Amino acid sequence: MTAPGWRPGGRRPDVPSMLRVDQAGEYGATRIYAGQLAVLGDRHPAARLIAGMALQEELHLKHFDAMLADRGVRPTLLQPLWNVAGFALGAATALIGPEAAMACTAAVETEIDKHYAEQLASLGDEEPELSGTIREFQAEELEHRDTAIAAGAENAFGYPVLSAVIRAGCRAAIALSKRI
Numbered sequence: 001m002t003a004p005g006w007r008p009g010g011r012r013p014d015v016p017s018m019l020r021v022d023q024a025g026e027y028g029a030t031r032i033y034a035g036q037l038a039v040l041g042d043r044h045p046a047a048r049l050i051a052g053m054a055l056q057e058e059l060h061l062k063h064f065d066a067m068l069a070d071r072g073v074r075p076t077l078l079q080p081l082w083n084v085a086g087f088a089l090g091a092a093t094a095l096i097g098p099e100a101a102m103a104c105t106a107a108v109e110t111e112i113d114k115h116y117a118e119q120l121a122s123l124g125d126e127e128p129e130l131s132g133t134i135r136e137f138q139a140e141e142l143e144h145r146d147t148a149i150a151a152g153a154e155n156a157f158g159y160p161v162l163s164a165v166i167r168a169g170c171r172a173a174i175a176l177s178k179r180i
């Protein structure tokens with residue numbers, strides 16, 4: 001019989017670091033969509049989809065802001081960087097075109113889905129409230145990915161490269177926000 005919460009390797013999850021990276025990711029997501037909407041305005045059909053996803057990201061961010069405050073966890077020191085980098089990524093992809101903007105969302109959400117799945121696995125049943133939140137948000141991120149693909153993400157010019165570059169950037173951002 002194993003102790004509750006036991007997991008291979010026996011390492012306890014670092015919950016403050018998890019909250020920090022999640023808040024950073026949701027913050028970054030709001031900045032990406034802000035950049036896209038700044039370019040696309042509110043008339044483009046893609047803008048309506050993006051505005052809907054952006055609203056959910058705002059709610060995700062508010063939730064993690066509150067959890068950080070509750071538990072006295074400081075946000076990542078890289079927030080100013082994610083502010084600028086997120087907005088720039090959103091604006092740049094939207095400038096290429098609406099399909100590239102959608103390719104950006106599909107790439108980001110693919111990595112976020114993996115990230116949340118890893119967190120859920122490492123949390124086990126130790127933090128039911130946090131796990132519940134992550135599960136709920138993960139489902140919405142997958143909806144965003146599906147929305148983006150349905151809106152033509154894969155038709156974006158240079159999709160495989162664009163997607164690979166953005167996914168690598170996300171993984172780097174996640175790794176940095178866990179530590180800093």
Ligand SMILES: [Fe+2]
Nearest residue numbers: 026029057060
């Ligand atoms: Fe989100």
Ligand SMILES: [Fe+2]
Nearest residue numbers: 029140141144
């Ligand atoms: Fe999302």
